[in-house]
Amino acid sequence: MLSKLTHWIGTRRRERALRTHAISDALWQTTLAGLPFLAWLDASDQARLRDMTSLFLAQKEFSTAHELELTDEISVAIATQACLPVLNLGLDLYRGWVGVIVYPGEFVIRKTVEDEDGIVHEVEHDASGEAWEGGPVVLSWEDAQMTDGSDAYNVVIHEFAHKIDMVTGAADGHPPLFRRLHAPLDSAAWADVFDHAYDQFCAKVDAIPDRRWARFERESLIDPYAADHPSEFFAVCSEALFVKPREFEAEYPQLYRLLARYYRQDPAQTGVLHGNSAD
CATH class of the missing domain: 1.10.472.150 (Glucose-regulated metallo-peptidase M90, N-terminal domain)
Structure with a gap:
């Protein structure tokens, strides 16, 4: 009642x-x-x-x-x-x-x-x-x-x-996961993809010589600012997911699938939420 x-x-x-x-x-x-x-x-x-x-x-x-x-x-x-x-x-x-x-x-x-x-x-x-x-x-x-x-x-x-x-709690690039919304995605699966992608991106940014920095900033889909902290990487990649989904999926396919499954949206219309996208 x-x-x-x-x-x-x-x-x-x-x-x-x-x-x-x-x-x-x-x-x-x-x-x-x-x-x-x-x-x-x-x-x-x-x-x-x-x-x-x-x-x-x-x-x-x-x-x-x-x-x-x-x-x-x-x-x-x-x-x-x-x-x-x-x-x-x-x-x-x-x-x-x-x-x-x-x-x-x-x-x-x-x-x-x-x-x-x-x-x-x-x-x-x-x-x-x-x-x-x-x-x-x-x-x-x-x-x-x-x-x-x-x-x-x-x-x-x-x-x-x-x-x-x-x-x-404090932003750390690991947003809350809810069994009802996100299963079978869990914290281990999130870290496996997200943390690896963040480390790779940071290494990519660190390797850019000063003389090419301005060009990299102009041409990179993901703003170099994303390398500052995992929380910034999550926020910047969330921008890309919704604003430039096809480009994001083409350049970062695993990361795209992770965020699409997290937000339960597939802006690039890859079929990932229905199991139609290749892993």
């Missing part, structure tokens, strides 16, 4: 959220037009994404900085991209925090770091996005609009991949 009541209450809340935060047809079509990498989704998936975006807007609090006006276009565009990675995983992966802060452009991050000698330094650098463990996601609206698919860059997907990675 209690489970039925809980389900009824949950259904009523969901229906109310969908009504309160309904996205107009015109705004939804404008949003889709600005996110061409969503074109592979069929009508049913796009409808589910639209509903999830409304639910995300009901659960999160958007705010802006530096006098940027918060518009429906900004909120819906960011929320849609945030929901894409969890379309088949569920919004529960984004529980425990509420804030999305949007700056007009890049913003300054100040951090305290300790070097190998134990000396503490105050550092600052420009950023286009940041995800705080247990806190908000901070984004540059200028960067969030770089969605034409000319490269694999997508700051929203990147930061929300960090949020997924942080569900079980």
Whole structure:
């Protein structure tokens, strides 16, 4: 009896959220037009994404900085991209925090770091996005609009991949695995593919001579920044999975299959989720 009541209450809340935060047809079509990498989704998936975006807007609090006006276009565009990675995983992966802060452009991050000698330094650098463990996601609206698919860059997907990675603690490139969603994929299978791919990528980056660095940055599908830490490798590869799926699958087939199975989406339409892709 209690489970039925809980389900009824949950259904009523969901229906109310969908009504309160309904996205107009015109705004939804404008949003889709600005996110061409969503074109592979069929009508049913796009409808589910639209509903999830409304639910995300009901659960999160958007705010802006530096006098940027918060518009429906900004909120819906960011929320849609945030929901894409969890379309088949569920919004529960984004529980425990509420804030999305949007700056007009890049913003300054100040951090305290300790070097190998134990000396503490105050550092600052420009950023286009940041995800705080247990806190908000901070984004540059200028960067969030770089969605034409000319490269694999997508700051929203990147930061929300960090949020997924942080569900079980500090981001480490090993996102949470759930038996109901991911079996037979387990932590050992994840590490076998992911850690090996990360080590190979780091070795590749380390081998680039200074004179070829600028060219490598321009031509590499995976941003060299991904070599900084396994968590960055996971976030950058998540960008590539959704924004440049065919190129990602062609260059990193094992890594593509791993992330496709994790997110339970196959943007390159290889058949991997149905056992039709060669291992």
